Amino acid sequence: NAGVMQNPRHLVRRRGQEARLRCSPMKGHSHVYWYRQLPEEGLKFMVYLQKENIIDESGMPKERFSAEFPKEGPSILRIQQVVRGDSAAYFCASSPQGARVKWNEQFFGPGTRLTVL
Amino acid sequence: DQQVKQNSPSLSVQEGRISILNCDYTNSMFDYFLWYKKYPAEGPTFLISISSIKDKNEDGRFTVFLNKSAKHLSLHIVPSQPGDSAVYFCAASRPTDSWGKLQFGAGTQVVVTP
Secondary structure (H helix, E strand, C coil): CCCEEEECEEEECCCCCCCEEECCCCCCCEEEEEEECCCCCEEEEEEEEEEEEEECCCCCCCCEEECCCCCCCCEEEEEECCHHHHCCCEEEEECCCCCCCCHHHCCCCCCEEEECC | CCEECCCCEEEEEECCCEEEECCCEECCCCCCCEEEECCCCCCCCEEEEECCCCEEEEEEEEEEECCCCCCCEEEECCCHHHCCCEEEEEEEEECCCCCCCCEEEECCEEEECC
16 A cells, blocks of 8 residues: 655756646545645645545645645645745645544655755 | 744754653644654654643653643653654644644754664
8 A cells, every 4th residue: 555645756946937746645545735844844734635625725825826636636736936935845644534533544745845946 | 823842953862762852832722742753755754642631642662741731742762763863743733623734843853873
């Protein structure tokens, strides 16, 4: 049973370009969460999605950032017109349910490191 | 607004000794606290949790202590092993949050020396 997969692992973009980060949850997991880790900081919650629904996007920047989790395929975090401040590690996590039970059933992916030149 | 704080960015400990990692929080609404371990180029992995109705939880070499009045928790690793060298994150959750909406501290880098 493969874990949470993220690709690409490293992504380099120039200012103004678009970045697309993909997350494939663990098999059987229908809840996906995106986090961003800026240098020297902890992970910060961005968005929580279920298939075809955004449940909580309270941590998403108001502009340029969007996320989706279609019926088929991976979850996508999209950053338009990237700026240097977007350089960070982006982690996704998945769980079989959204309720706060069995913390050991939720898993993080290895992250995508985005560098904006 | 950083509600979970880990004020020690790094900790060096000898193999076999005890590692003590500290975490402070400001929001009294948190009712679950978790510790995650992270190796380079990997995502965080869940280590141990504690409910706010308890003051101690133990799992093998790992014990978490919670002092609600001080809004402070600590993770003890006894004995420390070289494989424990990693970044440790403290995280907290509120009753109204889904699992994934955790608030993380900045992490403590632990280095276990032979």
